[in-house]
Amino acid sequence: MDLVATPLHPLFAARITGVDLSKPIDEGTQRAIERAMDEYAVCVLPDQHLEDEQQIAFSRCYGPLEMSPGIGRKPGEVPANARIKHREIFDISNLDQSGAILGENNPRAAFMRGNELWHTDSSFRREAATWSMLHAKAVPPAGGDTEFADTRAAYDALPEAMKRRLEGLVAEHSLWHSRARLGGYVPTEEERKSHPSARHQVVRRHPGSGRKALYIAAHASHIIGMPIEEGRALLAELMEFATQPQFVYRHKWRVGDLGIWDNRCTMHRATPFDVTDHVRDLRRTTIIDTTPEVFAG
Numbered sequence: 001m002d003l004v005a006t007p008l009h010p011l012f013a014a015r016i017t018g019v020d021l022s023k024p025i026d027e028g029t030q031r032a033i034e035r036a037m038d039e040y041a042v043c044v045l046p047d048q049h050l051e052d053e054q055q056i057a058f059s060r061c062y063g064p065l066e067m068s069p070g071i072g073r074k075p076g077e078v079p080a081n082a083r084i085k086h087r088e089i090f091d092i093s094n095l096d097q098s099g100a101i102l103g104e105n106n107p108r109a110a111f112m113r114g115n116e117l118w119h120t121d122s123s124f125r126r127e128a129a130t131w132s133m134l135h136a137k138a139v140p141p142a143g144g145d146t147e148f149a150d151t152r153a154a155y156d157a158l159p160e161a162m163k164r165r166l167e168g169l170v171a172e173h174s175l176w177h178s179r180a181r182l183g184g185y186v187p188t189e190e191e192r193k194s195h196p197s198a199r200h201q202v203v204r205r206h207p208g209s210g211r212k213a214l215y216i217a218a219h220a221s222h223i224i225g226m227p228i229e230e231g232r233a234l235l236a237e238l239m240e241f242a243t244q245p246q247f248v249y250r251h252k253w254r255v256g257d258l259g260i261w262d263n264r265c266t267m268h269r270a271t272p273f274d275v276t277d278h279v280r281d282l283r284r285t286t287i288i289d290t291t292p293e294v295f296a297g
């Protein structure tokens with residue numbers, strides 16, 4: 001069976017069927033997924049029951065992988081019975097390493113609440129992320145969905161005067177800026193040093209499609225060369241515009257879904273669920289953007 005992409009939303013996002021990622025994929029399939037991603041920016045591949053090693057192997061087809069820093073855990077702590085053994089896997093769950101549900105006051109639970117803000121993965125890094133892949137191992141009966149916003153369509157819909165205003169603007173992105181918004185998680189000095197801020201153009205050209213996209217979201221703290229409050233107000237205005245319902249696809253996870261999104265032209269956020277009574281175990285791999293920053297022009 002050939003790979004089939006079925007749109008999930010009028011502007012972006014598609015379901016991809018006809019491929020089994022538990023086995024190595026051929027060059028043609030690899031490129032077909034890349035073409036679908038360039039067009040749709042968010043793709044969901046259902047019924048992929050993958051071990052962590054299989055998810056890592058598939059992710060590596062598209063570039064080097066980011067390593068999980070284990071924020072909220074004790075430094076150097078790698079329990080022998082760790083639930084997740086690979087640093088290439090980011091633990092997007094409400095579980096501790098032994099598989100028990102985290103208490104609400106656990107530092108990692110506080111850190112994870114940052115995922116409920118609209119964000120793009122790793123925009124606080126100079127070498128940020130191209131794609132993220134999230135594999136659903138366990139999902140709660142209600143809530144815990146992921147919303148995605150299309151920042152190419154949002155850019156296209158901006159008034160021309162705003163497009164001109166954004167030309168050449170650069171934003172500073174910081175992980176601690178987004179975490180401070182919700183309160184709760186206080187980073188250690190070592191964590192602060194290991195995650196310095198990064199600067200990116202507010203409008204960038206998406207390489208695979210050639211379309212311009214907004215690159216903003218929760219980690220974007222302020223605009224370089226603009227008074228802090230003025231830059232924040234502009235970023236807030238853009239966020240409000242780009243997350244209007246017509247630009248948003250909401251995905252309800254099923255066990256076995258592999259969701260892939262392009263961080264360069266989408267934003268996403270988790271929706272709340274009952275974190276103390278239900279398990280949500282999703283595992284993320286993230287591909288590092290090693291290409292030089294592509295400026296819009």
Ligand SMILES: [Fe+2]
Pocket residue numbers: 115119120121268
């Ligand atoms: Fe994320």
